[in-house]
Amino acid sequence: MWEGLPFFLEVLVGGLLSGVMYSLVAIGFVLIYKSSGVFNFAQGTMLLFAALTFVSMTERQVNFWVAFSITLVMMVIMGIIIERTVMRPLANQSLLSLFMATVGLNYFLEGLAQGVWDSAVHGVDLGISNDPIFLIEKFPILGLDIIISQFDIAAALIAGSMILGLTLFFQYTRTGLSLRAVSDDHMAAMAVGIPLSRIWAIVWAVTGVICLIAGLLWGDRVSVSFTLTAAVLKGLPVILIGGLTSIPGAIVGGLIIGASEKLGEIYLAEIFGGQGIEHWWAYTTALIFLMIRPTGIFGEKEIERV
Amino acid sequence: MYYREAGRLVKSFAADRRMLPLMEDRFVTTLFVVVVMYGLVTWLASDYIFSAILIPMMVLGVATLGLNIATGYTGQLSLGTAGFMCFGAFAAFNLIFRLDWMYIPLAFFLAGLIAGLMGIIFGLPALRIKGFYLIVSTLAAQFFAEWVFNAYPWFLNYTSSGVVNLPPFHYKVFPFQELTPLNDAFWHSSRGRYLITLTITIALIVACKNMVRSSTGRNWMAVRDMDIAANVIGISVAKTKLMAFFVSTFYCGVAGAMYSYCYIGNLDFMIFNLRRSFLVMFMVIVGGLGSILGSFLGAIFVYGWPILVTRLGDAIFGGGTLDTAFVENNSKIVVGTIIIVLLIREPGGFAALWNTSKQKLRVWPFSK
Numbered sequence: 014m015w016e017g018l019p020f021f022l023e024v025l026v027g028g029l030l031s032g033v034m035y036s037l038v039a040i041g042f043v044l045i046y047k048s049s050g051v052f053n054f055a056q057g058t059m060l061l062f063a064a065l066t067f068v069s070m071t072e073r074q075v076n077f078w079v080a081f082s083i084t085l086v087m088m089v090i091m092g093i094i095i096e097r098t099v100m101r102p103l104a105n106q107s108l109l110s111l112f113m114a115t116v117g118l119n120y121f122l123e124g125l126a127q128g129v130w131d132s133a134v135h136g137v138d139l140g141i142s143n144d145p146i147f148l149i150e151k152f153p154i155l156g157l158d159i160i161i162s163q164f165d166i167a168a169a170l171i172a173g174s175m176i177l178g179l180t181l182f183f184q185y186t187r188t189g190l191s192l193r194a195v196s197d198d199h200m201a202a203m204a205v206g207i208p209l210s211r212i213w214a215i216v217w218a219v220t221g222v223i224c225l226i227a228g229l230l231w232g233d234r235v236s237v238s239f240t241l242t243a244a245v246l247k248g249l250p251v252i253l254i255g256g257l258t259s260i261p262g263a264i265v266g267g268l269i270i271g272a273s274e275k276l277g278e279i280y281l282a283e284i285f286g287g288q289g290i291e292h293w294w295a296y297t298t299a300l301i302f303l304m305i306r307p308t309g310i311f312g313e314k315e316i317e318r319v
Numbered sequence: 320m321y322y323r324e325a326g327r328l329v330k331s332f333a334a335d336r337r338m339l340p341l342m343e344d345r346f347v348t349t350l351f352v353v354v355v356m357y358g359l360v361t362w363l364a365s366d367y368i369f370s371a372i373l374i375p376m377m378v379l380g381v382a383t384l385g386l387n388i389a390t391g392y393t394g395q396l397s398l399g400t401a402g403f404m405c406f407g408a409f410a411a412f413n414l415i416f417r418l419d420w421m422y423i424p425l426a427f428f429l430a431g432l433i434a435g436l437m438g439i440i441f442g443l444p445a446l447r448i449k450g451f452y453l454i455v456s457t458l459a460a461q462f463f464a465e466w467v468f469n470a471y472p473w474f475l476n477y478t479s480s481g482v483v484n485l486p487p488f489h490y491k492v493f494p495f496q497e498l499t500p501l502n503d504a505f506w507h508s509s510r511g512r513y514l515i516t517l518t519i520t521i522a523l524i525v526a527c528k529n530m531v532r533s534s535t536g537r538n539w540m541a542v543r544d545m546d547i548a549a550n551v552i553g554i555s556v557a558k559t560k561l562m563a564f565f566v567s568t569f570y571c572g573v574a575g576a577m578y579s580y581c582y583i584g585n586l587d588f589m590i591f592n593l594r595r596s597f598l599v600m601f602m603v604i605v606g607g608l609g610s611i612l613g614s615f616l617g618a619i620f621v622y623g624w625p626i627l628v629t630r631l632g633d634a635i636f637g638g639g640t641l642d643t644a645f646v647e648n649n650s651k652i653v654v655g656t657i658i659i660v661l662l663i664r665e666p667g668g669f670a671a672l673w674n675t676s677k678q679k680l681r682v683w684p685f686s687k
Binding site: 052108113114116117119249253297299304319 | 444449452465469548654656
């Protein structure tokens with residue numbers, strides 16, 4: 014056996030688990046893109062907004078669950094307000110202007126979040142232990158001497174259950190059915206009597222909730238501060254690889270990006286003669302995938318005609 | 320309006336194809352450029368106005384124009400503007416630093432070409448990838464630029480701090496400068512740098528105006544409006560897209576070189592970060608997609624707003640009351656709101672507002 018294998022596996026598993034964190038951000042993207050064709054660039058700032066609100070409350074000795082529910086309600090309301098004030102007046106505009114509106118929204122929320130709260134760096138503690146797990150002690154049967162972060166596993170579990178919940182919601186509820194109808198064809202959905210604006214409001218509200226959960230997990234990982242908005246940049250290559258319209262795509266994309274980022278950092282950085290290649294390496298990976306499949310792995314192929 | 324377009328008799332094809340067909344337009348433009356920009360402003364403006372307001376506005380305006388060529392005219396979304404500016408700035412520095420005979424205008428031109436080549440490389444995926452998927456490529460360019468100048472200190476001449484100062488007298492501005500009455504000290508002063516920036520900016524505006532009203536620009540717009548249809552009528556989509564990327568990043572590269580040499584006077588890859596890319600994109604949106612005038616209006620507004628707020632705050636509440644965080648957050652909120660409102664009310668940006676008001680003035684006392 015190749016002697017570098019355990020190390021390789023350790024890097025790979027670490028990468029895959031951190032990829033789940035990326036998927037978490039990516040799902041919010043996909044939900045909105047799928048249902049309304051909007052590429053929501055404000056995702057990262059919504060994350061920051063949620064985490065900052067939560068942290069500001071817990072720092073003022075508000076109980077964890079009270080703070081969580083207040084933030085939850087606030088994110089839902091925020092999602093609905095965004096839909097009402099920004100997205101609805103822009104319905105049927107070109108995709109580019111919708112994207113730019115979310116960039117504007119991103120800027121607005123950034124100013125608002127830091128204006129209302131502050132721009133200091135906060136910590137958030139979800140009570141998840143960050144101790145590493147030595148796999149050989151727990152599961153000697155595998156015979157692998159690798160270390161895995163406990164936090165990463167917890168995050169992966171939370172993300173996994175969220176994805177499961179969303180999938181069930183999409184498959185087995187009436188609202189989920191309407192959501193799928195809307196994402197399939199706006200016009201046809203409207204024609205059979207599905208209230209488009211209500212569906213969009215629901216999607217934005219659900220995204221707000223996802224932002225809260227992702228924001229807290231990311232906040233625990235990297236602290237709650239302005240850098241949290243960079244999460245959006247981690248989510249971007251993920252959804253582009255997976256295809257903009259597919260939730261499984263977001264997961265697979267996240268795993269690919271996470272693994273390729275970590276493996277690239279370990280094995281390729283030396284070739285390029287410098288550390289810190291992960292930023293552009295993630296995008297290069299995405300680029301390679303897109304050159305092979307221009308609409309991502311699970312993306313819908315559009316038939317274009319004049 | 321004091322003059323109108325109706326009833327003008329054009330007697331030759333050349334007259335019909337002029338850049339500014341109306342005599343009055345030509346007169347006003349010439350008056351503005353020669354008397355105001357080169358004359359009064361150069362003569363009267365203070366050091367602060369030159370280096371903190373006019374130069375950055377023009378430099379950012381050129382970068383905005385560059386992004387507008389890719390996004391506004393050709394419909395290729397790009398988030399790598401600052402990255403391409405970074406390529407331009409470093410190319411200019413290395414050309415000037417490593418070649419003794421190099422002088423500023425040539426170095427800027429070559430820096431633009433080098434940035435343009437990078438633009439072609441990162442624009443190549445555009446031939447296969449469309450729409451939002453393309454931002455991967457330009458973001459890769461952005462992060463690659465930030466990384467490569469950090470990882471290879473050769474580009475920075477092994478400066479330990481990571482920032483190279485570009486002090487005056489270390490570079491020649493023009494060839495045969497000793498034969499002219501204006502010496503180095505003049506060209507390194509804010510007034511001299513203003514004149515260099517102004518001249519380059521005007522040259523780039525004229526070049527862009529000519530490109531967009533010729534077949535090059537018409538091809539860009541055809542590809543923007545519908546690339547399949549453009550292909551059907553015989554436009555080479557691949558060539559057009561790459562051309563647009565080249566010209567766009569050429570402008571960004573020159574803007575980056577000017578940013579370092581004429582505006583901040585040092586070279587630092589940290590300032591060409593993603594936030595600056597977005598700032599330039601805001602300038603495009605606020606000013607108006609696919610408009611040269613709009614590019615500069617957008618740059619003036621987005622760059623000028625925080626300065627205005629600070630100055631107003633100082634004037635009303637006394638000096639230094641408003642802290643920078645407040646001003647920054649405030650300007651973020653305002654700019655964000657304006658972008659959303661503009662997209663809803665007037666997707667054409669300030670340029671469209673300008674055209675509407677012109678139209679209103681034209682019919683003003685007689686109709687609304």
